[in-house]
Amino acid sequence: MIIPVRCFTCGKVVGDKYEKFQEAIRQGEDPAAVLDRLGLHRYCCRRMLLSHIDIIDSFMAYSKVETPEANQ
């Protein structure tokens, strides 16, 4: 759904690094170098970012916002 707050295996905080990671990848940087720079040295934390697919945007497309007009 959205990037997990922590690494499932070791408990390191990875949530705050996902946006920086995405941004750097979009600029065409090498994922391995970006992960090293972000301080994710263990492969458990690296897979958290590498294998993540953000699907919250797809959910949001179907979300219903309750407005006063809709309730009438």
Added chain:
Amino acid sequence: MEITVLYRDNETIHFLVEGIDVAFANALRRTMLTKLPAMAIDEVLIIENTSVMYDEILAQRLGLVPLVTDLESYNLPEECDCEGKGCSLCQCTLTLEKEAGDEDLIIYSGDLSSQDPKVVPATNGIPLVKLAPGQSIILEAYAKLGTGQENAKFQPVSTVAYKYVPIVTVDTSKCDACGACVDVCPKKIFLLDDGTISTQNTLDCTLCDLCVNSCEPGAITIDSKEDTFLFKVESTGALPPEVIVEKTAELLKEKVRQALDFASSL
């Protein structure tokens, strides 16, 4: 016992401890993981949540956000005078109130506003939830001190690891300087220079023995010091790494004292 700090930054500390045994090293590690208290959100009151995320998932994500811990001003709820009901000495309230306007809005851990300016999220950039236009979130979260024994979210450390200090020796009389160990070592410990093998950064050695297997019998020996340990402590941001180690040593000392008192009362 002698301690040498090899490296430290805001969230990690690497140090060597000489003159201890495995039992003590492991006791230190386990105390850091399970006994040292840290703050985390433990109860969430959701007043409004029209986002696509379920209340439970949102509450779980809030719980995992590391909070800067002030060990001096807060008590563990079970040791508090209020008997765990929740008073200002053992509980801190954080609130979150956000509504998305005409555009999508990402709610970050930094959007939580705390009642106590000292107890704040350790990092402000953790995305908690994303709101579509018109959606809103109003909630109140109660943070308390707890230990890793109760829930891993209370651990002030993400990883604590120790290893034996490796001793890498090259017997020059048996070494034929073929360079196989240079290629095979994953940590790049060996250097081939003018037909002789030298070693560098031997602390990085993982004791994998690949060099020994690739070499003439007896030319390279990998051994480890029995009484020296290399500790790597990584904080979640709740407490500074050196404070973690200091407080752990105090806790361990206190536990040993209790055990001795008990033993002598028998």
